[in-house]
Amino acid sequence: MNRRDVIISSSWLLGYAVTSASLSTLFLSCQAEAKLDWQPMFLSKNQAATLAEVTETILPKTTTPGAKELGVPQFIDKMLKEVLGEGDQKAFVAGLEQIEADSKTQHGKAFAECSPAERNALLLAMDKAAATQPPSVWGITLAPPQPTDFFRNLKSLTLFGYYTSEEVCTKILSYDPVPGAYIACLPVAEVGNAWSE
Amino acid sequence: MSNDKNFAQRPSDIRNRKSEIAQRPSDIRNRKSEIRMANLNTTLNKTNTYDAIVIGSGMSGGWAAKELCEKGLKTLVLEKGRMVNHLEDYPTMNMEAWEFENRGALSAEDQEKYHIQTRSGFVGESTKHFFTNDLEDPYIEKERFDWIRGNHVGGRSLTWGKHCYRWSDLDFEANTKEGIAVDWPIRYKDIAPWYTYVEKFVGISGEKLGLDHLPDGYFLPPMELNCLEQHFKKEVEKKFRGRNITIGRVAHLTEPQPWHLELGRGKCQNRNRCSRGCPFGAYFSSNSATLPAANLTGNFAIRPNSVVHSIIYDEKTQKATGVRVVDHESKEMIEFYAKVIFCCASTLATTQILLHSTSNRFPKGMGNDSGELGHNLMDHHYRTGAMGVYEGLEDEYYKGRRPTGLFIPRFTNLDDKTKNPNFLRGYDYQGNGGSRANWGRGTNSPGVGAEFKESLFKPGPWNMALMGFGECLPYHENQASLDAEKKDQWGIPLLVLNAKIRENELKMREAMKTDAAEMLSAAGFKDVITFDYAGGLGVGVHEMGTARMGRDPKTSVLNGNNQIHAVSNVFVTDGACMTSASCVNPSITYMALTARAVDFAVSELKKGNL
Numbered sequence: 001m002n003r004r005d006v007i008i009s010s011s012w013l014l015g016y017a018v019t020s021a022s023l024s025t026l027f028l029s030c031q032a033e034a035k036l037d038w039q040p041m042f043l044s045k046n047q048a049a050t051l052a053e054v055t056e057t058i059l060p061k062t063t064t065p066g067a068k069e070l071g072v073p074q075f076i077d078k079m080l081k082e083v084l085g086e087g088d089q090k091a092f093v094a095g096l097e098q099i100e101a102d103s104k105t106q107h108g109k110a111f112a113e114c115s116p117a118e119r120n121a122l123l124l125a126m127d128k129a130a131a132t133q134p135p136s137v138w139g140i141t142l143a144p145p146q147p148t149d150f151f152r153n154l155k156s157l158t159l160f161g162y163y164t165s166e167e168v169c170t171k172i173l174s175y176d177p178v179p180g181a182y183i184a185c186l187p188v189a190e191v192g193n194a195w196s197e
Numbered sequence: 198m199s200n201d202k203n204f205a206q207r208p209s210d211i212r213n214r215k216s217e218i219a220q221r222p223s224d225i226r227n228r229k230s231e232i233r234m235a236n237l238n239t240t241l242n243k244t245n246t247y248d249a250i251v252i253g254s255g256m257s258g259g260w261a262a263k264e265l266c267e268k269g270l271k272t273l274v275l276e277k278g279r280m281v282n283h284l285e286d287y288p289t290m291n292m293e294a295w296e297f298e299n300r301g302a303l304s305a306e307d308q309e310k311y312h313i314q315t316r317s318g319f320v321g322e323s324t325k326h327f328f329t330n331d332l333e334d335p336y337i338e339k340e341r342f343d344w345i346r347g348n349h350v351g352g353r354s355l356t357w358g359k360h361c362y363r364w365s366d367l368d369f370e371a372n373t374k375e376g377i378a379v380d381w382p383i384r385y386k387d388i389a390p391w392y393t394y395v396e397k398f399v400g401i402s403g404e405k406l407g408l409d410h411l412p413d414g415y416f417l418p419p420m421e422l423n424c425l426e427q428h429f430k431k432e433v434e435k436k437f438r439g440r441n442i443t444i445g446r447v448a449h450l451t452e453p454q455p456w457h458l459e460l461g462r463g464k465c466q467n468r469n470r471c472s473r474g475c476p477f478g479a480y481f482s483s484n485s486a487t488l489p490a491a492n493l494t495g496n497f498a499i500r501p502n503s504v505v506h507s508i509i510y511d512e513k514t515q516k517a518t519g520v521r522v523v524d525h526e527s528k529e530m531i532e533f534y535a536k537v538i539f540c541c542a543s544t545l546a547t548t549q550i551l552l553h554s555t556s557n558r559f560p561k562g563m564g565n566d567s568g569e570l571g572h573n574l575m576d577h578h579y580r581t582g583a584m585g586v587y588e589g590l591e592d593e594y595y596k597g598r599r600p601t602g603l604f605i606p607r608f609t610n611l612d613d614k615t616k617n618p619n620f621l622r623g624y625d626y627q628g629n630g631g632s633r634a635n636w637g638r639g640t641n642s643p644g645v646g647a648e649f650k651e652s653l654f655k656p657g658p659w660n661m662a663l664m665g666f667g668e669c670l671p672y673h674e675n676q677a678s679l680d681a682e683k684k685d686q687w688g689i690p691l692l693v694l695n696a697k698i699r700e701n702e703l704k705m706r707e708a709m710k711t712d713a714a715e716m717l718s719a720a721g722f723k724d725v726i727t728f729d730y731a732g733g734l735g736v737g738v739h740e741m742g743t744a745r746m747g748r749d750p751k752t753s754v755l756n757g758n759n760q761i762h763a764v765s766n767v768f769v770t771d772g773a774c775m776t777s778a779s780c781v782n783p784s785i786t787y788m789a790l791t792a793r794a795v796d797f798a799v800s801e802l803k804k805g806n807l
Contacts, residue, residue, distance in 0.1 A: 057646070062647045064651070082298075082304045083302045083303065120645055127643045128643055133640060133641055139319070140580065142728040142729075142730045155639070156640040159639050159640055162650075163635075163637075164295060165295055173636075173654060176596070179466060179597035179598060180597070181596075182467045183596040184422060184427075184595055184599075185427075185595065186593070189592070190594075191656075193656075194635055194636070194654060194657070195596075195656075197598065
């Protein structure tokens with residue numbers, strides 16, 4: 001399908017200005033630290049705890065694993081540190097703080113303490129308000145570089161972390177690392193779930 | 198082949214077959230050692246003297262090396278960057294997404310390191326080692342110019358798009374008919390046998406169409422169009438006379454021939470992870486094909502890490518005597534000598550070398566009597582077209598990641614009937630064709646929760662994008678030159694790029710958009726949107742034209758045999774030689790011109806004329 005093989009079609013991979021300045025000091029919180037069974041490398045423990053609940057709300061555990069079970073929060077924390085530029089990092093941390101602030105204003109409690117319906121409603125409102133990513137072909141974004149909205153970034157990273165995990169690629173999606181022959185037309189029923197790649 | 202046909206008829210076997218296939222990556226690693234060719238010879242002779250020197254080891258340099266070596270000339274290839282041996286230097290070729298540190302995304306540090314290369318959209322964690330570090334190797338952009346580079350053995354032949362289309366006399370005659378720039382010194386009949394010659398060795402899959410303006414060649418079996426592409430073809434060919442839909446003609450072995458197998462190359466396995474290097478050697482690159490073939494002759498040596506400083510000119514004999522290089526690491530200057538020199542460093546690097554090769558005879562750069570060296574810089578302009586969603590064929594799917602899409606040959610300005618008065622020349626389309634959306638669609642579509650998650654396990658709607666590729670005219674004002682003061686770490690003046698698309702291209706882009714949207718709509722696509730984001734010149738990665746061929750030494754740098762008019766033993770056969778750009782991918786034309794020029798050079802050498 002490609003001029004060259006596709007890298008990944010998300011605008012946050014394309015790169016903005018990068019600096020080495022650390023953000024952690026800007027968001028030092030004096031609240032009690034949340035309990036977390038892993039050590040974040042970029043976020044504070046409280047921010048990481050919020051992130052974990054948010055990703056689990058987007059992709060909850062059902063008969064298939066949820067985001068937390070597959071390490072999606074840890075993955076996003078790492079991507080924040082290693083991959084995102086300073087502007088996106090700041091927007092991301094501010095976005096997480098905003099989720100907690102909205103949760104307090106609307107429901108009088110922390111995001112983690114909201115009911116599933118309340119959590120869904122909070123995130124869906126943000127999802128509707130956030131600008132969508134511009135179109136892309138072959139992984140090329142077909143618009144000038146622009147900052148990505150926090151929620152779009154969050155959702156993109158959540159899906160990326162989940163659907164490219166080994167568990168999902170090899171056990172849930174249809175995994176075919178070396179296809180051999182190309183079959184041009186074939187009933188979906190013969191394949192089942194979508195190809196992992 | 199027969200096995201595959203069976204397989205195609207028995208899709209119900211897929212489940213079983215899939216589990217078998219899942220075992221395979223480890224087999225591949227074992228197989229690697231069996232089919233590994235000898236590594237490229239890097240042992241040099243003691244006198245630094247060869248029959249021939251080739252500068253550059255990419256698409257053109259690989260061919261020059263193979264042809265010179267096979268004709269019995271002791272040949273040294275000078276490559277600016279590091280060694281890349283086939284298979285053993287493809288570290289990511291068998292890696293899965295989750296095995297990468299950042300799942301394939303570039304770290305912030307790498308984004309800085311490749312800050313220009315990333316403009317291409319093709320640089321990720323799986324491919325970054327095949328792109329040039331922009332911080333170490335800078336140039337100056339007077340206008341934004343996206344110079345996408347691969348400074349290592351094999352050059353950009355490792356990461357190329359692999360589409361191969363012949364030119365026709367529609368292209369070779371365009372300049373003279375329209376009074377643009379200068380006439381090509383050759384016609385289709387001069388290059389046609391050389392197309393056949395290189396196509397056989399390369400291995401190109403494609404469908405014959407019988408079109409005069411896109412001549413057929415020596416093709417391996419074409420890849421197949423999927424359900425949606427077949428539907429699109431039927432509708433467009435019915436509703437638009439003269440528009441053809443075909444599968445891309447690409448340098449992938451769909452049915453390897455004995456001469457491919459002898460080099461250890463095998464059949465395409467539809468992984469579509471090509472730009473990491475192919476464990477099967479199924480797509481053509483210098484590394485998998487021309488350099489190993491040259492190596493087998495015993496006449497071949499290659500010196501990586503050799504930054505060419507200049508070509509040495511002898512005022513008495515009026516010929517080049519050799520090449521000065523600066524070692525990439527030690528910065529030591531070394532000279533190599535030869536009777537004939539092929540400059541194949543890639544369009545802009547070749548231009549930089551020639552401009553820097555000054556002498557009393559050539560104060561403005563070697564072969565630059567015309568003053569045209571560095572001018573007429575072209576590319577293909579793209580990143581405009583349309584995309585849409587197709588409602589239907591929900592029960593249909595495909596198997597395998599076919600490494601190409603559909604192709605729509607040029608249909609405008611072929612003759613009076615197809616004339617568009619708004620611009621000269623034409624465009625074609627490559628399709629990101631007819632695939633079903635994957636989980637990535639969830640990023641932009643609203644939703645969270647269990648149902649949302651489960652829905653993304655299923656194949657999404659069918660969609661298609663048509664990406665236009667247009668011809669750029671050769672404008673004298675589009676120029677590459679040397680900076681008067683700033684030098685790189687090897688002491689070579691920085692290249693200054695001052696070029697852009699102009700009115701003819703901008704008008705053409707309007708038609709490229711409109712026609713793409715019209716075809717998608719006519720074929721029943723919904724939510725059709727157009728896009729138009731040209732980026733800088735260069736982003737087509739088809740830069741060319743800065744040392745053009747021509748009939749007259751007063752207005753061109755090279756003659757009809759790619760020979761510098763005034764320096765008979767120096768040949769330029771990379772994109773710098775191009776007199777116009779056509780709208781089709783240029784690599785196969787560079788390869789054919791290279792093989793043709795070597796044939797001429799060696800016959801001249803034998804006659805004592807060089």
